[in-house]
Amino acid sequence: MKVRLGIAAALLAMVAAVWAAPASAKGRDVFKVCKHGCKYDSVQKAVDKVKKGKNSIVKIKPGTYHEGVIFRGHKYDDLIITGTKSAKKTILNGKNARIQGQPAQNGIDATNVDGLKMNKLWTKNYPTNGLFVHADPGDHCHGFAMVKDRASFNGSYGLFAKHCTGGKITDGKAWGHGDSGIYIGETPPQKNPKWTDISNNKVYENVLGYSGTNSKYVDIHDNWFYNNGAGVVPNTLSSELFQPNADGKIRNNKIFWNNFNYFLPKSPVQTVSGGLGTINGRTVNYPTGIGVVLFGSDGWLVKDNDIFGNFMWGGASFSDGTDPNTQALNIDNRFVDNNMGRNGTDKNQFDFFNDGSMGGNCWQGNKSSTFAMYNAANPKSFIYPTCPAPKSAGTGRFFGDSGQVGELANYVLSDPPCSQQNEWVRHKHPDFKGLTPIDTKDFGKCKKAPQ
């Protein structure tokens, strides 16, 4: 009897052990998450049970999860978090989501994790960001991946990596963000750079499509950036580490109809920016109606893109003309072989704007190119030289041609900011893949705010 009881107890113990252990797939422990019937009913609960990221995969079944997920540290290196179906069906929703009694600020917030993969997830309605991977100063987040994800209507950024090296954001969608749909920021300088791949994404109806403060080694290709305030905006700011933004590529993208006047009163998206600073007490706002903005960029290649239907400029480049000590300098950027204005059927007001600051910038082989000249003190060959740029072109300093800088200042200082649209040249766009141009939507009238 005792023997039989002993055997029964041992069997029970074995069953219990198997039940308690996560299932295994391809050498990884599987942590299944679903609303009902799985071991974990929240992603955070599953992540909290991960002992070693490289041995683990968190699989999320279709459903809407009102939670914010947060984890940090290298024990999570190489963790995979994935929807089992498409992002359309696997939703992390920030509405009423809480972390430790506080409103959850981000969909997934991972700090100091290398090789993290987040796939087939839709993060929406978080006050701050959708998917967010970053590293503390002195730490790292090498080689992250965000594949087939969606992000919508998060307060600041959709798919967001900061202080990381390498990595990729591919086959995703991002829309409705108060700053940018996709963001790569604060890339540490590297001797043998690991590039970040941003490809095959559709990014629309954001304040900015791509933004990258002090980003480097970013290859942005084969994406669509459309209906944003501005499409692709690498930029340099002194408030963040590793100035300037440098050594990137923007190639083979479709960058069009970036005429989202989100400053209008009925805009579904509000900018989270209070402005980029002030000049004589007037606020400097983000510019709108532009395809590519290289702000304080060094060594970017803009090549083989289709850039059309942007009501201000197709591609613009300039330094921070307000600060003689700035590292936001317009140097060695090349706009080459782009197809501007869709063969004349959907033009940009001007294909290119350059402030004429610094040097090494050049324009070559672009189809149907028009160059903005605003009471410029220097000739076109000085402001828009062909490649390679002669040393005589450009002012060689942070402040560009006075006429060009004056126009840029007028534009970004427009008051109210929605009145930037007064400088646009509008036209009706021919159809493109059945999409609706954002400039055909009614977001109310541009009125000066009462003093």
Next chain:
Amino acid sequence: MQEGAPVRALIRIGVAAALIALAVGALAATGAASPFAKAKTEKVKVLDDFYKPDNVKIKKNKKVTWKWGQDFNTHNVTLKKGPKGVKKSKFTSQTSSAEGFKFTKKFKKPGKYNFYCTIHPDVMKMTVKVKG
């Protein structure tokens, strides 16, 4: 008899006051909120890109609340260095850009706490000094 009544009343009032004082003392000792003496919480604004004030002095067991102001950058409050035995993770906020978001911490251990924003580490730093 009538002459002694005011004395007895005074004694009763004295006893009641002593009991109230004891109760308040007990509440304070357990850390529970006292209805008579609400603990003052120091407030710090999280702004673009600085904390205001950036130097706070408090007594042990007091709280500090950080409140995010109108800004477009994402910020956090992260303990860089604190007294021995204090867990950094217990003093780390979420990263947020949402105006009005709050992060409150009670400081039980005296010493110097150095905080920073990991997103803006060069410019966003502050200190909380806790006296015993």
